[in-house]
Amino acid sequence: MSDDKTRPGPQDASRISLGEDYEVAYWTKALGVTRQQLEEAVGKVGNGAEAVRAFLQRGAH
Template sequence: MADDKNLRAPQDSARIAMGEDYEVRYWTEKFGVSEDRLQEAVDAVGHSADAIERYLRQ
């Protein structure tokens, strides 16, 4: 079943899908960062939301 684009939160809250606009909006708001900063974190540590949160707190 395809992701419902009307949802405000990601389908899998453990991973960040940078290819989904609604997920990028959700995570940038949650972490209080720009899309570029979020992408930098994903590039550095992968798609794990926990790892990205730890990276952004550094």
């Protein structure tokens, strides 16, 4: 199944996809971080949205 790019949010809200610009835009806005901070968090804890959120909330960025 391909991504529906007309939807404003991610296709799977439990995972963060860095491969789609619209998903990166959604997650950076939703989490209040830069693309670089988002990429760093995903690199450290994986692409699970809750793990990334927890990592960022701990101030580990």
